[in-house]
Amino acid sequence: AQTVTQSQPEMSVQEAETVTLSCTYDTSESNYYLFWYKQPPSRQMILVIRQEAYKQQNATENRFSVNFQKAAKSFSLKISDSQLGDTAMYFCASRSGGGNLIFGKGTKLSVK
Amino acid sequence: KAGVTQTPRYLIKTRGQQVTLSCSPISGHRSVSWYQQTPGQGLQFLFEYFSETQRNKGNFPGRFSGRQFSNSRSEMNVSTLELGDSALYLCASSLDEVGGEKLFFGSGTQLSVL
Numbered sequence: 026a027q028t029v030t031q032s033q034p035e036m037s038v039q040e041a042e043t044v045t046l047s048c049t050y051d052t053s054e055s056n057y058y059l060f061w062y063k064q065p066p067s068r069q070m071i072l073v074i075r076q077e078a079y080k081q082q083n084a085t086e087n088r089f090s091v092n093f094q095k096a097a098k099s100f101s102l103k104i105s106d107s108q109l110g111d112t113a114m115y116f117c118a119s120r121s122g123g124g125n126l127i128f129g130k131g132t133k134l135s136v137k
Numbered sequence: 138k139a140g141v142t143q144t145p146r147y148l149i150k151t152r153g154q155q156v157t158l159s160c161s162p163i164s165g166h167r168s169v170s171w172y173q174q175t176p177g178q179g180l181q182f183l184f185e186y187f188s189e190t191q192r193n194k195g196n197f198p199g200r201f202s203g204r205q206f207s208n209s210r211s212e213m214n215v216s217t218l219e220l221g222d223s224a225l226y227l228c229a230s231s232l233d234e235v236g237g238e239k240l241f242f243g244s245g246t247q248l249s250v251l
Contacts, residue, residue: 062242068225070242116180125170125193126240128180 031129048117057121065113141243155216162230169211174225
């Protein structure tokens with residue numbers, strides 16, 4: 026069974042600084058995808074970044090980047106130049122083949 | 138392009154009642170999935186529909202059911218409501234059949250069971 030673990034329930038960062046959110050996962054599948062979703066107070070889940078497991082190169086989307094360590098089954102999210110609008114819950118998720126998304130418990134990020 | 142639309146946004150029901158939630162996917166998306174979000178259990182997968190067929194189902198009791206119409210709109214139904222069914226119900230749609238595609242979520246329906 027797939028599992029996703031986020032060990033940081035809450036984090037805070039000063040505006041303009043960099044913060045890294047941790048995520049580890051476990052899967053027996055060889056073909057899988059990893060995601061970071063953001064859920065602001067509006068409750069809508071917004072896709073931040075996606076990583077295909079077979080790609081070695083770490084995904085990047087503007088200020089957001091990931092550090093994908095396949096052997097260690099680690100998938101951390103780095104937010105650079107943090108902005109007040111980044112304040113939200115962040116969920117790490119995995120998906121294998123045609124299966125459903127498995128979410129971590131989330132990390133509440135506050136940008137001050 | 139309009140996003141995923143869920144109605145209603147808020148719903149208050151009493152134990153024993155039943156409820157139907159609606160989800161309209163992004164135009165052209167044929168896959169619709171449902172998730173339940175609670176503070177205690179987090180986000181849990183309910184079911185997924187693709188071209189009117191249930192393709193995947195999570196570990197929820199039979200009181201939770203769903204369907205998808207020919208226009209890809211989906212509904213989920215919960216019968217004999219229990220207090221523990223209070224949750225945010227999120228719907229997501231996607232374009233491709235193969236896993237790994239982006240899921241686009243709606244803003245959810247907040248269900249309160251009294």
